Amino acid sequence: MLTIGEKQFTSRLLLGTGKFTDFDVQQQAIAASETEILTFAVRRMNIFEPTQPNLLEKIDVSKYTLLPNTAGAKTAEEAVRIAQLAKASGLCDMIKVEVIGCDRSLLPDPIETLKATEKLLELGFIVLPYTSDDVVLARHLQELGAHAIMPGASPIGSGQGVINPLNLQFIMEQSTVPVIVDAGIGTPADAAYAMQLGADGVLLNTAVSGAQNPIQMARAMKYAIEAGRMGYEAGAIPKKEYGIASSPQKGMSPIG
Amino acid sequence: MQLRVNGHFIDVPEEVQTVAALVDFLALQSKVIIVEQNGVILQADEHERAIQPSDSFEIVTFVGGG
Numbered sequence: 627m628l629t630i631g632e633k634q635f636t637s638r639l640l641l642g643t644g645k646f647t648d649f650d651v652q653q654q655a656i657a658a659s660e661t662e663i664l665t666f667a668v669r670r671m672n673i674f675e676p677t678q679p680n681l682l683e684k685i686d687v688s689k690y691t692l693l694p695n696t697a698g699a700k701t702a703e704e705a706v707r708i709a710q711l712a713k714a715s716g717l718c719d720m721i722k723v724e725v726i727g728c729d730r731s732l733l734p735d736p737i738e739t740l741k742a743t744e745k746l747l748e749l750g751f752i753v754l755p756y757t758s759d760d761v762v763l764a765r766h767l768q769e770l771g772a773h774a775i776m777p778g779a780s781p782i783g784s785g786q787g788v789i790n791p792l793n794l795q796f797i798m799e800q801s802t803v804p805v806i807v808d809a810g811i812g813t814p815a816d817a818a819y820a821m822q823l824g825a826d827g828v829l830l831n832t833a834v835s836g837a838q839n840p841i842q843m844a845r846a847m848k849y850a851i852e853a854g855r856m857g858y859e860a861g862a863i864p865k866k867e868y869g870i871a872s873s874p875q876k877g878m879s880p881i882g
Numbered sequence: 883m884q885l886r887v888n889g890h891f892i893d894v895p896e897e898v899q900t901v902a903a904l905v906d907f908l909a910l911q912s913k914v915i916i917v918e919q920n921g922v923i924l925q926a927d928e929h930e931r932a933i934q935p936s937d938s939f940e941i942v943t944f945v946g947g948g
Contacts, residue, residue, distance in 0.1 A: 642948025652946075667947025668916075670888045670940065676909040682944055683914075697947050707923075711942050714916045716926040782948070809948075831948030 628827050630804055631720070631752040631773045633691060635662045638821070639851045640693065640806060641844070642831025649684055651840050656685065659844035665693045665722060665829065668708050687717065693754065695722040702741035709746050721746055722776065722808075722829075723755040732782040736763050740770070747771045756808050759793040761800070768803055775801055776808035776829060779820060783832040785812030788819050798824040814843075814850030821854025822862070886938040902929040904939070916942050 628635040641661040646652035656664065664685075672678055694712035696705035702725065709721040723742045727735025734757055743755045747770060754774045755767050764775045777797055780786035787810060788794060798805045804826035811817050811830040820828050828851055837843035884893055885904070898907050901919060905911055917924045918940040924931065 643946040644948045646946060665948055666944040668942050669945045671910065671913065671915055671943045673888055673890070673892075673908050673910070673941060676913065680913065680943060681946060683912075692944070694944060695947055710923050711916045711918065712944070714923045714925050715914060715944070717914065717944075829948070 628804060630754065633720075633752075635691070635827075637662045637848070637851075638825075638827040638855055639817075639848055640665065640808075640827055640829035641834065642829065643681055643835075644831050645835040646840065647835075649679060649681065652681065652835070653684055655834055655840040655844040658841050658848070659834065660848050661690075663691045663693050665695055665831070666712075667695055667697045668712050669698075691720065692718040693720050693722050694718060695724045695756075696742065697724045697726075699725050699742070700727070700735070700738070701725065702738045702745060705738070705742035706745050706749070709742075709751060710749070713751065719750075720752040720754065720773075723753060733758055733778070736760065739763075740766060743767055743772050744770050754806065759790045759797065761793055761796045764797040764805075765800060768801060772803060774804040774806050774826075776806045778809035779807050779816065780810030782809040783836075784810050785833060785836075786810050787812050787816035788823070791819070791823055794820070794825070795823050798826075814846040817847050818850040818854035818857070821851050822857045824858055825854075827851075883933075883935045885933065885936070888939070888941055899932060900929065901931050901933060901939075904933060905929065905941075908941070910941065914943055918942075 628638050637660050639661045640663040641659050642665045696708040699705035705725050725735045725738040739755050743753050746753045752773045755772050756776045759777045779788045806827040806829050807820040807825045808829035811833045817828045834840050834844045898904050
């Protein structure tokens with residue numbers, strides 16, 4: 627079970643809802659992933675096209691925990707406002723803090739992320755900050771009271787997978803709250819690897835929405851995350867430099 | 883009465899006196915929306931608030947995002 631704040635989840639996959647080209651495919655991908663947590667962004671309503679369909683009208687909102695993000699914010703102040711807007715919907719009390727500090731790499735601004743996390747915790751939110759893989763920053767976020775730490779595997783949408791497993795592992799080892807690897811996952815192998823390292827969950831979006839077959843990829847991610855978690859819990863063998871035979875070395879039957 | 887909504891100046895009929903009436907006028911009553919009036923975020927149960935000429939509104943919703 628994955629526990630965030632006071633909520634418990636069976637699935638360890640958190641699915642982003644961005645960049646799907648088709649609502650039907652998106653709904654089927656969400657179902658195939660068996661996720662229980664969906665992320666959203668907060669944006670201006672198009673008041674001149676009120677009939678424009680919205681995903682929230684297509685899914686049974688009561689079946690999912692909504693995790694709005696503060697994407698678009700570049701300062702803590704902007705992130706806090708977006709979080710407050712999201713909460714005023716009455717649909718959610720969880721927030722993914724996302725404060726981007728570099729337009730090219732889309733890496734988060736550590737200082738503004740820390741400030742936003744502190745303020746949102748004061749305001750009573752369940753706060754899940756998206757952060758870089760900085761070990762000390764992750765510890766500071768935890769000490770503030772963040773309900774989960776969400777270090778990136780690699781830049782958002784890059785599909786580069788886990789590029790710093792050592793840092794991620796350090797973060798997982800020290801953390802007393804769930805660590806959810808967020809951003810950069812490209813393949814099921816990446817997701818399984820993150821889980822095998824000891825992640826409590828994986829948040830991904832483009833890996834599914836951008837796949838040639840998003841429904842199939844959603845299913846693959848579900849299994850990968852389950853497999854990685856099971857492998858972690860099962861306890862893998864330590865790595866050795868040279869080969870160690872798995873068959874008996876003695877008792878060979880010689881020729882003639 | 884003229885209002886500013888999401889950066890656009892729009893004219894609404896005189897009978898639009900509350901935030902809820904504005905939401906109806908914009909045909910958004912069945913949508914998941916959050917309203918900010920003159921910089922104040924309104925909770926879902928605060929939509930009966932009165933509106934005044936030249937009030938400024940931000941109306942936002944949830945869209946796909948990661």
